[in-house]
Amino acid sequence: MQKDITRLSFILLFAPFALWIVLLIILPHIGMVIISLREKVAPRVYEFSFAQYIDFVQEPIYWNTLLRTGSMSLLVTVLALIIGFPIAYYIAKIAGKRSKGALFLLCLIPLWVSDLIRAFGWILLLRETGVISTALQKTGLVGQPVEFLYNDATVIMGLVYTVILFMIVPLVSTLDGMDDAMVEAGYNLGGNGPTVLRRIIIPYAMPGIVSGCIVVFMLTAGSYLTPILLGGKNSSWFTEQIYEQFISRYNWESGAAFGFLLLFFTSVVVWLGLKISGQTLSSTVAKS
């Protein structure tokens, strides 16, 4: 009797989870792969083929865009880590008890604001008629309006801005758990600032660093609004290619293939990152 109840409750609890994961995650991805592996030979007639993937390899513009997206995403991840780590350390270890909570909340505020509004704010600041350009002219530093939009540096800055919170939050929670005595001990044993940072703090924070990097990298590689709005039509982000194939050209086969390639490529990068850092998915992002 007791066993039956346990079994029944297990089934009842497992059913929503299974429906969600199978119907909305696994089956759609299988469907996407299947569609990407076919070619339209006549209206409503499809054949199995690798044509979409061959197209991708043969057209430099496609794989260049993917490589560009990947390398810029890596750069954004590194920048977010370098800029975010001192902030996270300050919040977790240096700020007083009361200001700590306030600073953490301040960090989270942009999280509640849509990507669209954040990018819109940057546009108002950075465009030719924008606030910064006008201010520079007023102070006489420049003679004519300056356009800060539509270049790679701005896209990278905008992306760092969009994702840095996802770096800071896991870092703060990892660093929070670190005993101050460990740092003290490092100094007492004769270490200086950089040594303590490299030998004690960073190794301790590794799960948080890796978890932040994974989320930031995936979010950046999959972002769409920020590169388009800050980089203009020529920002060549891979998600734009996917959108173009799907919506503008109505070429679902190739769009699905690109989607799969993006997922595959980013997963390989994440996997490599885990291997290099010696972490696993369950010790970082999926920490229970």
Next chain:
Amino acid sequence: MAQKRNPAFMMGYRLYVLAFFIFLAAPLVAAGTFAFNDSLFPALPWQGFTLDWFFNDTEPKLGMFHDRRLLRGLYYSFVFATMVSLLSVFVGTCNSFLFVRVNFPYKNFFYIMMVVPLVIPGVILGISILVLASTVANGVEETFNYEIEFLRPGILLVVLGQFSFITTITSLVITARLRKFDETMEEAAFNLGASRARVLRTVTLPFLWPAMFAAGIVAFLVSFENFNTTLFLVGSEAPLTITMFDRMVKVGSTPVLNAVSFFLMVGSGLLALLSILVQRDKTET
């Protein structure tokens, strides 16, 4: 630790932190402030304070509360966000019980499966769900000559698309809370003769309620601001983010977009505050 660093270094460090927060605030301040500029363009110079971009009812300064398309967008965003948050809190609660209370084979693997949707790019979630739904709908149409309306881009697909990754967030929030629950409280209730359903209703769920509420608000906000996944699944019922993006790309930016931004920032700020208050009250008493 602070005493060991020299004062100049600490000063520099503080300035860096300050500069960082200015960087965080800058675009939000810019987006919000120009809502009150009495000008046709969201740009300097400042031409005086106005509330026209909220309440004026005539072109060219049509305020957001008189702009039909923006209001329609707001309405649909609200509908999507409400449905997604209810659905994802329900499934998230089931998931938390599944992973905290039940032991089953390959639990770790399934736990990772639960987290994965959060790191899949939103664009890919959107296209994969679109592809599957359309394939099923096309298949049914060809074989049975029957059109399944709800599998075409529209309300259901948008809700499912957002639900597919927001459920991970709600599950994580509620699971964290359930782990802190002292199971002896349930045992005590059982010993006092309460039934399973009654224990759940009077002991366990009241404990979980703040986390469920907070998870619901997070889900609501994330759904409200989602763009990437929604873009592929949207039918004629465009939510606010899509309407705003269309406006920005086709018409260019006017201060009415700033007004909407300001409205959304204040709204989500209040909701976030509410969720923090609800969680704090219950954990400290």
